[in-house]
Amino acid sequence: MSYKIVIDSCGELPESWKADEKIESIPLTLTVEGEDIVDDETFEQSSFLAKVAASPESPKSSCPSPERYMQAYDCEAEHVYAVTLSSNLSGSYNSAVLGKNLLLENKPDQKVHVFDSRSASVGETLIAMKIRECEEQGMDFEQVIEAVEAYIESQNTYFVLENLETLRKNGRLSNLKAFVASALKIKPVMGSTPEGTIVQLDQARGINKALMKMVDYVAEKAVGSEDKVLAISHCNCNARAEIVKEAILERISVKDVVILDTAGVSTMYANDGGVIVVL
Incomplete structure (x- = not known):
């Protein structure tokens, strides 16, 4: 079965994933002193850190829109999985779920599941790795969900x-x-x-x-x-x-x-x- 993993940009991507069509990173937007910085391949860590250090204000982040998630889900893959920042730390999870619901209005048979990482950063990366592992082992959609949710429970x-x-x-x-x-x-x-x-x-x-x-x-x-x-x-x-x-x-x-x-x-x-x- 073909599959796709959608991960918000808080999850770091290994270099080998950046050209992998099965993986799509959905960027959050960072704001420093009124300047919006998209968290995608154009992000420059050193200049961002300098801007944050020079600003008396706290930087902010905004999550992707439900429509952006919906676009990512709308693909040829038979199984689509999303991995987001902890729902207790960001609105990314809720946005991803709303994007799923928007897609299902027009494509009710599309299989999409959104994982609340209950973590961040490489915690999301590891969850995406687990999804890949389960899919490559030939698990069906529900088995993947069950195995990955159990894995999230075990993460620290x-x-x-x-x-x-x-x-x-x-x-x-x-x-x-x-x-x-x-x-x-x-x-x-x-x-x-x-x-x-x-x-x-x-x-x-x-x-x-x-x-x-x-x-x-x-x-x-x-x-x-x-x-x-x-x-x-x-x-x-x-x-x-x-x-x-x-x-x-x-x-x-x-x-x-x-x-x-x-x-x-x-x-x-x-x-x-x-x-x-x-x-």
């Missing part, structure tokens, strides 16, 4: 940020104590809940200690890791991502490792120096 997302300003200003860290983002240089270890909201798991003085605490959480929560892919995304800090990878692999075994630089939406929230780990 963690991150440590050098700079918390964007998350704080956008209200994503409403339960984070104010002093954490102060000059104390205490870095929180963050994670996602099963519902896809952000929580603070721990904290440490200095980025390196915080990263190692994150590694502890990854190792402690890893179940069946030998059959899973470890995914790490980083914002302009590949060396830091490699250190995290090696520290994790000293503790657990995994099937494979993927390291990707953050695309636009993840760059906006991770900021320069942030590291995200999903297993």
